[in-house]
Amino acid sequence: MEEITEKKTPLISLVGAPNSGKTTLFNYLSGKNYKTVNYPGSTVEYSFAPLLEKFNLTGNILDTPGIISLNPASPDEKVAISSLYYHPDYGSPDVVLVSVDSSQLSRHLLLVQQMLRAHFNIIVVLTMGDILERKGFQVSEDALSKRLKCGVVRINGKTGAGVPRLMELIELSLSSKKTESKFNDPEFDLHHKLHEEFHHQHERHHRRNGDSSNHRRRHFSLLHLLSFFFAKRKCHDEGAHNHGNHRSINDLEKLHGVDPELLRNSHKLIHIFHEIEKIESEVLVRIDGAESSDKQKSNFNAANNQPDSFTIKIDSILLHKYWGLLFFVLIMAATFTSILWLASPIMDLINIAFSSLSQYVSQTLGDGWLSDLLANGLIDGVGSVLVFLPQIIILFLILGLLEDSGYLARGAMLVDRPLSKIGLNGKSFVPMLSGFACAIPATLAARTISNKRERFLTIFILPLMTCSARLPVYALLIAFVTPQNKPWIGGLLLATIYVFGILNSCLISGIINKFLNRGRKEVEDDSSFILELPTYKRPVFSIVATDTYNNAKQYIKRAGPIILTLSLVIWLITYFPNSNPKVDETNKTRNELVQLKNSERLENSYSAYLGKFIEPVMRPLGLDWRVGTALVSTFAAREVFVSSLAVIFKVTSTEDKLQNSILKQMREATIGNTGQKLFTTATIAGLIVFFIFALQCISTIAISKKETGGWRIPSLQIAFYTITAYLFSFLTVNGLRALGIQ
């Protein structure tokens, strides 16, 4: 929004059903040179870009998430639709391009009809003409344009055929909009003026402040004032970021002069469809150009309007009773193995890079707090954010490929039945899968679930998925209990932990669901699963890669600041107050001296006080203040546990053998002066169990609060997971000891 002028740059919004060729069109118009923007206060993403210069037209294009109608069914659709009426940062669109798959004409015209009824200034963009042509038909632009009384253009998003015509239509529509008022309804005009007035204020405000952070509040309060004025009805201030705002969309519809009944009433919808069927029969023409006769029409409906036969053939295997299950398991197994094995060498590289950088900095700058802050606070902090990136990128790449190919919807369909038994939904499948990389994008993915209860329950159990931050911790702990000559035991243990995570989430979800279901009547349940199974196609790598890039960027933007801030806080409490400890300096290399100082400093630091303070709590788990301190530090990110242990146990070694030297120190550590070993099979098992349950991740808590619209769910999560982690860890340690396993 840098170049705000008195004359607003026209805003061209792009809407359409998922898979209607919307993104291809957007990429063509923007030259793929776009930025991803959020709907303010929410995490729903938009692509925003100026029109390419070659089109000789000034304008900004806003791509919106796919919708099939103007009636929202889930939180992401609510945001998508309200932004269509009014986007807090970009205002109302001057013209809306509605992408319509020509081969899906009768379904996709619903949105077009609703948009027309909602007084949007639209241009219908017909895509996928090639698929329809293969069936021997074509949509007549003229006939459809006459029938709908709006611009219609056939385009090919890949070759750009039809785009010049589209530009003409946009220009025409923008200029006609200025000269004549479309609506004669005086009341609507008034709304319209107020709308413009807001535009004005909004922009002035923009110029003054140069930022957009306060706009939302301003916008919504003004909007509510308006709706109060016109509807004489009090509105609570619940912005689009709360997702719970049907009312807000109603307000927007009112401002737009729309009768909500027209869009919502089932009978009216059926009526619209009947109208569409009539239109379809009029505008579909045979390729040779002749108007379709009645005979040809029926020909199209019966024989040609069939789902893709190739897709049905593949589905007969992938959705087969037995083969389907086998392929599902194979695909999931392949996904997980690639997350684990492909990512680990890159993660090692990142680890090595950052630890050498940190070493280099501390050696160059010498001793002192600044050097330590940079090396151990900042660089390690950045490293602990970036180290998860490989897994997240690989997971999103695979998810993207699965989605673009069309399989993901089938996966959701396959697991819907079992998941619905435990209070979840087939649509919980993607969030749960993402949870194995990181709970943050996973929580965001849950917003496609329309039923609030199922969505919250999905978000609730996501921290149980074995996220990538736990992996370094498990690697260390498992290495401790794995015999040197039998490495396969370690692999087996890790696999068990993953499976345990899934079983746990199902069990806990099932129990909570039972608990919630008490006293609820079957009829109240509005849980639903309606999902389009897209045609199978070869995934387009560039689209998947762009999506992955955006997801990775989102992760860094979201989790980055929190992890980094917390790393700095933890650095503070581990560095002070004894910032310059005295140690015996004889016969020690510089490196050893630094490590020794670190340990001495830590032993008298605020974090150690904290660790000692919680020691009585750690004792029943067979652990002492040192592990307590490490556990406190894991709130930045779970994997910080490993580096904290390293510092606490005076590990002096070169970085590549870090794990071995920690292990050596861990084997020798005793509790106090008792001579009793601190780390035993029992306490390690207890620690693993602790990490399986515990919700030690500030970022997850923050995102959970945001997505559920309050502290209720996150505080329940914190309480529940802390208690279960402690309880089961206690039971594990003492159970094993009772069995004679130390």
Added chain:
Amino acid sequence: MKTASDLKLGENAIIVDIDTNHPSSRRLIEYGFTPGQRIELVNKSIFNDPIALSVRGSLVAIRRKEANCIKI
């Protein structure tokens, strides 16, 4: 009255009515399940639920509970 849930694999029928009292009915209509349309049961999930129906040239997976409000 028979519903879409009673269809056998590969069997097709014409929609007679949609039970608009059902909470999912509006969504079903929006996906194109309207009276007069021909639907076919193309596939079933492993546990026989949800089912995949073809309607207006596309495939839509719905639960049997939802299929029950599509009268055929």
